[in-house]
Amino acid sequence: MSEYYGQDGARRVGQVKEVTSLANPIVKDIKTLMNKKAREESGAFIAEGLKLVIDAIELGWVIRTLIYAKAAKGKPLVEKIAAKTVASGGLVLEVSEKVMSSIVRRDNPQMVAGVFEQRWKPLSAIRPQQGETYVALDRVRDPGNLGTIIRTADAAGASGVILVGDCTDPFAVETVRATMGSVFALPVSQASVADFLAWRKGADVQIVATHLAGSVDYRTVDYKKKPTVLLMGNEQSGLPDELAGKADQRVRIPQQGRADSLNLAVATAVMLYEARRHLLSLDEA
Ligand code: SAM
Known part of the structure; x- marks a missing residue:
């Protein structure tokens, strides 16, 4: 393998750059992706873990940079994704554990991480079909909640998650972690309240809003009738009347x-598994 020192001081072995300095400009650049503003500007985000990175590449997500710790060097799966990254025009970095920890802001980091291009599904491209379920989240704020919801919606066979209003970023590292890879499998859309309400007028869906003041038991709704959008409220304040009032049903889970x-x-x-109960069976698992 050829070897030379690039202008940024990183040692390049073949197609792979070896980086041990926290001051390396590429590393500094990747670390900015911990901030929402930098993620928005660059349209990129970080995902950690070999399985996640493999799944993402297999699902056609564009990888800009593959980062692996020295200890992972030579492992066949790592070599394979490194080759795929290079073939698709991406960069491969071999880093020290110290650099990996600082990138993902974690002690004992994963051996592999990837910088991927974000992907949003435009709301206008969603035309719900019979048997489909969507989750619409009003101003979800907690990254762990959003990640868990994306993972659960994927597991329950939902077709997408719609973020309504000012929501936490699905591409934040904590959210991506909590999705356990489902962020790569399930389309995510975003919309203002006005755009969401305009979209629903033109879509043949029933909106089932969950509300602590709802008088209908969530188990009594006919979820087979139409494609369903489950509308969930903000963690602190619940659903505003502006949204709840436009729903076809306002339901409550008994407590x-x-x-x-x-x-x-x-x-x-709870809502997803009720709404999709007639569609889920162990036989297909
Ligand atoms: N203090 C908030 C309120 O008054 O609505 C509590 C919000 S709760 C933590 C967050 C969201 O979870 C709610 O807006 C609703 O979508 C859903 N939720 C929680 N418990 C529910 C229940 N028993 N029935 C229906 N929805 C519920």
């Missing part, structure tokens, strides 16, 4: 005990 409400991700899971 006993002292808790005021369920956690948003838990409530979404």
